[in-house]
Amino acid sequence: MTDNNNGVLVVVEVSESQPIDLGLEMLALARYLTDSMGGIVTAVAFGTGMETTGETLIAHGADQVLINDNSIFANFHAEAWLPDLSKIIAEVAPAIVLIGHSESGTDLAPRLAFRLDVDVATGCESIEVMNGQPHMTRSCFGGLAREVVTFTKTPTLATVRSKSQQALPPMMERSGEIKHVDSILDENSIRTRVVNRETEKADGVKMESAKIVIGGGLGLGGPEGFKTLNEIAELVDGAVGASRAACDLDWCPRSYQIGLSGRTVAPELYIAVGISGASHHMAGCGNSKTIVSVNSDPNAEIFKSSRFGIVGNSQEIMPALAEEIRKLKA
Amino acid sequence: MKIVVCVKQIQNPEIPSAQFRIDEQAKVLIPVSGLQPVLSPFDEQAVEAALRIRDSLGEDADVEITIVTIASKASRAPIKAALALGADNAVLLSDSVFDGSGGYVTARNLAEAIRTIGDVDLILTGRQAADGDAGVVGLGIAEILDIPAITFARDVRINDGVVTVQRVLQDGIETVEADLPALVTISNELGKVRHASMRETMRAAKKPVNEWMPDDIGLDETQVGSTAMRYKLERLYIPVNDIECEFIGGDTPADIAAALAQHMREAKLI
Numbered sequence: 001m002t003d004n005n006n007g008v009l010v011v012v013e014v015s016e017s018q019p020i021d022l023g024l025e026m027l028a029l030a031r032y033l034t035d036s037m038g039g040i041v042t043a044v045a046f047g048t049g050m051e052t053t054g055e056t057l058i059a060h061g062a063d064q065v066l067i068n069d070n071s072i073f074a075n076f077h078a079e080a081w082l083p084d085l086s087k088i089i090a091e092v093a094p095a096i097v098l099i100g101h102s103e104s105g106t107d108l109a110p111r112l113a114f115r116l117d118v119d120v121a122t123g124c125e126s127i128e129v130m131n132g133q134p135h136m137t138r139s140c141f142g143g144l145a146r147e148v149v150t151f152t153k154t155p156t157l158a159t160v161r162s163k164s165q166q167a168l169p170p171m172m173e174r175s176g177e178i179k180h181v182d183s184i185l186d187e188n189s190i191r192t193r194v195v196n197r198e199t200e201k202a203d204g205v206k207m208e209s210a211k212i213v214i215g216g217g218l219g220l221g222g223p224e225g226f227k228t229l230n231e232i233a234e235l236v237d238g239a240v241g242a243s244r245a246a247c248d249l250d251w252c253p254r255s256y257q258i259g260l261s262g263r264t265v266a267p268e269l270y271i272a273v274g275i276s277g278a279s280h281h282m283a284g285c286g287n288s289k290t291i292v293s294v295n296s297d298p299n300a301e302i303f304k305s306s307r308f309g310i311v312g313n314s315q316e317i318m319p320a321l322a323e324e325i326r327k328l329k330a
Numbered sequence: 331m332k333i334v335v336c337v338k339q340i341q342n343p344e345i346p347s348a349q350f351r352i353d354e355q356a357k358v359l360i361p362v363s364g365l366q367p368v369l370s371p372f373d374e375q376a377v378e379a380a381l382r383i384r385d386s387l388g389e390d391a392d393v394e395i396t397i398v399t400i401a402s403k404a405s406r407a408p409i410k411a412a413l414a415l416g417a418d419n420a421v422l423l424s425d426s427v428f429d430g431s432g433g434y435v436t437a438r439n440l441a442e443a444i445r446t447i448g449d450v451d452l453i454l455t456g457r458q459a460a461d462g463d464a465g466v467v468g469l470g471i472a473e474i475l476d477i478p479a480i481t482f483a484r485d486v487r488i489n490d491g492v493v494t495v496q497r498v499l500q501d502g503i504e505t506v507e508a509d510l511p512a513l514v515t516i517s518n519e520l521g522k523v524r525h526a527s528m529r530e531t532m533r534a535a536k537k538p539v540n541e542w543m544p545d546d547i548g549l550d551e552t553q554v555g556s557t558a559m560r561y562k563l564e565r566l567y568i569p570v571n572d573i574e575c576e577f578i579g580g581d582t583p584a585d586i587a588a589a590l591a592q593h594m595r596e597a598k599l600i
Contacts, residue, residue: 191508301347307576309575329600
């Protein structure tokens with residue numbers, strides 16, 4: 001068997017017929033990688049109603065877009081995606097396959113790895129080609145350490161952390177090819193059945209795109225603390241997140257969780273309130289531009305990652321901050 | 331009904347980060363001396379999920395829970411802990427050749443052990459180990475055994491040969507079912523795990539722990555250890571953080587809040 005060498009293939013998730021940010025971020029990484037090792041950037045999108053998706057992906061760096069438009073792909077379902085995706089990868093023969101380290105990607109990539117009989121590096125923060133070989137840097141030990149790994153068999157399969165890369169500005173004049181692929185899926189091969197899906201529609205600004213994110217932890221003392229955080233978020237057009245510990249106590253919706261097993265944010269400003277700074281939390285907010293933290297413990301880990309720190313009782317300081325911002329805005 | 335729970339023993343992930351050390355030369359963790367290894371937290375919750383299934387099915391269902399782990403003989407404490415929680419027996423892949431070969435080989439080795447156990451209805455694993463943070467092994471086992479897999483469970487129930495799982499999604503909950511045999515990976519949302527009772531702890535000492543070598547599960551030397559590995563660890567290090575924190579003080583909460591708001595305004599954040 002010859003080695004795969006045809007550039008980088010990016011699996012792009014599509015939401016409401018548009019690629020999600022992480023997909024565009026990965027296209028930038030794919031361009032960077034093909035610059036040093038050659039080959040083309042192929043974007044693969046599964047979904048439905050993707051009339052303009054192909055153009056968007058080309059404008060953001062794809063040379064070739066493969067669209068698999070089928071109502072069965074409207075919602076992510078790993079078992080449904082695998083046969084088509086495996087076939088596409090066999091045909092394109094990329095040296096590297098990038099998948100988003102999202103809820104869907106973390107469910108999909110390990111399965112795909114074993115179908116392709118390769119290993120997979122999950123949650124990568126960066127990929128560099130050295131001596132022709134992709135070197136993946138990923139977080140491990142709950143965010144305390146980083147490891148750099150290489151693989152002995154192609155394609156190199158990696159999931160990429162959200163916000164670890166910056167999408168390229170769209171260039172509408174870029175050219176590329178858009179192909180529609182026919183699904184080979186035999187629906188009888190799907191063994192897992194989704195019987196119900198209940199989604200909670202989050203209000204306000206989406207956490208991943210907010211310029212200011214306020215995270216709450218155990219130091220808030222209870223669910224009431226989140227009310228103040230939400231008030232402040234509303235005043236500054238920000239979003240509210242939380243540590244795993246606060247979610248586990250049901251002080252806030254599960255969807256608030258930031259960290260290794262939750263969401264990843266990288267806002268201009270992250271305000272950590274009553275959060276100790278456990279490494280698994282920092283894994284979800286460590287790329288924020290500025291971190292400000294409020295904690296009653298002067299030795300809290302979180303201060304080591306913070307630009308500004310306040311030692312004090314968050315239950316007194318946060319209502320005062322809300323008041324202060326109200327004054328400034330008036 | 332046979333349930334296998336795959337667990338990994340790791341250094342306690344709750345230690346203060348100042349105690350966490352890496353030997354960059356050898357590319358390994360330097361264990362904190364005197365610290366007992368523990369079950370990886372998500373795996374502990376997988377044991378709990380198995381116990382809850384047995385509790386809900388009752389005595390008649392005759393549920394047998396087997397713990398399977400890869401570990402050289404260094405420590406038996408985490409296995410004993412799982413048995414003390416109520417698991418019936420354990421299989422230890424105890425040859426040192428099984429250790430540290432990464433997710434790809436680990437999944438292959440565990441899958442062969444599960445095949446050797448035979449007639450397993452349900453396999454449970456944690457969503458990811460709390461040291462490697464990879465989340466590869468569980469799904470890998472399912473692919474190798476060619477059975478359905480459902481990830482990130484907060485609730486697992488068995489009814490008439492069907493497993494029904496509530497999956498945690500970022501924006502909600504999804505209910506997924508599959509016919510047995512199947513594999514389910516467990517997330518922290520499963521909730522609190524039980525404590526071992528005195529009675530179970532006493533009983534645990536007598537529960538069978540089988541030690542298996544590669545031969546015992548039909549693996550030859552090309553399928554274990556470094557020869558089978560698909561990856562190479564190039565570097566392992568602790569990232570340096572060079573941020574200096576500027577503390578904002580004040581006499582009253584209002585003073586502190588005013589100073590913070592001022593900083594935010596200067597930085598054009600509000």
